[in-house]
Amino acid sequence: MGDMYFMGLSGTKFFKHWPAMRSEYDEISMQTCYLETFKHDGELMIPAMRVSERLRAVGLDPNTPPGAFQMRPLVYKMFINQAQRLGIPFLFNKRVMGYFEDKNKAGVETDEGEKFEADIVIAADGIGSKSQAIVGGKVRAASSGRAMWRAVFPVEVLDKDPEVREFFSMKGEDPIVRTFLGPGAYGLTLNREGTVCWIINHDATGTEAESWHHTVSSESVLQNMDKSLTSPTAPEWAPILKKLIALTPPDTIVNFELFWRNPQPKWHSPSARVVQIGDCAHSFLPSSGNGATQAIEDAVSLASCLELGVKLDGKGAVPDAVKAHVRLRFLRCACAQKLGFSNAERLQDTDWNKVKLDPKKAQPKHPKWVWAHDPEEYVYGNYEKCLKGMRAGVSLDQDPNIPPNYPPGYKWEPWNIDEIMRDLDQGIPVDLGSGDWD
Structure with missing residues (x-):
């Protein structure tokens, strides 16, 4: 299920261990993708350029893009293919209803009463995870007042309207992402071989839900x-974009409500045998372009901590390895979450006078501290130092032996969504805090 998303470079560096998966990723990636930027009414602001050219235009390295646009179903299939090549079994259609642990093991129970036990259970079941009951309760979600209409369908649908087919076409043989930026809202479209996607971030209308299964009609949009x-x-949205929406097949448009959540400081159970990764540990706004990347970074970091911990102390090291992983990840993810709020503000309230002087103002921030990170190497270089500081009670941002994987110079200051929402309502820009966020 799902449509397009941004796969950050830091979430792909571990592919070096798996050449078959690397090859499949390169095959499905939109590495030669073009970007084109419009005002929401259809006025062209930045003409179509390859990602590499766009990077060069804003003073970045054209040979090191911070990531690539991807299609969720294709990436899911890629991971399944790799696991099957390794002989890892999967059980599908098992609904986990609860988690449990004791000092030496953990497990899950399904809705059919089945129990599965292991040395560690990794909860990767997203927002609303049942693991919250054992980790420490559900983090309160606050409505952002925003939602996303999003759809994906076969390109043949566009044949019904030649004008739409001509406008929303690929750039030769290459995919293209078009952005439509307006006051308080923005849209994205993607054309790639065989597929069309479109997304519009908008004020909530009362017809949305936080679910991939909740669809609305094109008439409602x-x-x-x-x-x-x-x-x-x-002015109104571009007529050509409205025509694209009108062509969208029934039961295709998902109206996905967007919630904001405070940073969740606890990601593991009392005995650290159940650990959360991805959205159930730290949910992201889609505008961050970072949620999927951080979830994959979690997986790589946790695997690396477990590898080193077991090598040092055997299976008894699992709880310390889990705690070290969380310690090495929390500040980075909290900063990446906050950056998502800033990026939402950037896209929803584009200042076109500033864009004319600096095209970077018309796209989300993808700073080097995000995309240049290697979660595996970071653990390898800092695991034992992390254990030492953890046992001594030194906070991570005060530990001089561990380099930051978050904005250089940043010092942790607890923040919450209520403060951010209050500032945004008053027209105050998101205060990212100390450090170099660029």
Whole structure:
């Protein structure tokens, strides 16, 4: 299920160990993708350029893109293929209803009463994870007042309208992402071989849910999309974009409500035999372009901590390895979450006068501290130092022996969504805090 997302470079570095998966990833990636930027009304602001050219235009290294656009189903299939090549069995259609642990093992129980036990259980079941009961309770979700209409369908659908087919076409043989940036809302479209995607971030209309299964009609979108613009004098959305939405097949458009959550400081159970990764540990706004990347970084970091811990002390080291993993990840993920709020503000309230001077203002921030990180090497270089500091009670951002994997110079200051929402309501930009976030 799902459509397009951004796969950050830091979430792909471990592919070096798996050449078959690396090859499959390269095959499905949109490495030669073009980007084109419009005002929401259709006025062209930045002409179509390859990602490498766009990077060069804003002063970045064209040979080191911070990531690549991907299709969720293709990446899911890639991971399954690799696991099957390694002989790792999968059990599908098992609904986990609860987690349990004792000092030496952990397990899950399904809705059919089955129990599965292991040395460690990794909860990767997303927002609303049943693991919250054993980890420490569900982190309160606050409605952002925002939602996303998002759809994906076969390119043949566009044949019904030649004008739409011509406008929303690939760039020769290469995929292209088009962004439509307006006051209080933004849209993205993707054309790749055989597939069309579109996404619009908008004010909540009361018809959304936090679910991939909740669909709405194209008529509902067309009735509400102009209402999502926060400027009363703004022109309507581009007619060509509206025509694309009108062509979207029934039961295709997901209206996904976006919730904000505070940083969750605890990701593991009392005995550290159950550990959360991905969205159930730290959910991200789609505008961050970082949620999937951080989930994969979690997996690589946890695997590396377990590898080193077991080598040092055997299976008894699992709890310390889990705690070290969380210690090495929390600040990075909290900073990446906060960056997502800033990126949402950047996309929803584009200042076109500033964009003319600096095209970077029309795209999300992808700073080097995010994309240049290697979670495996970071653990290898800092695991034992992390254990030492952890046992001595030194906070991570005060440990001089561990280099930051978050903005250089940043010092942890607890923050919450209520403060951010209050500032945004008052027109105050998101305060990212100390350190170099660029």
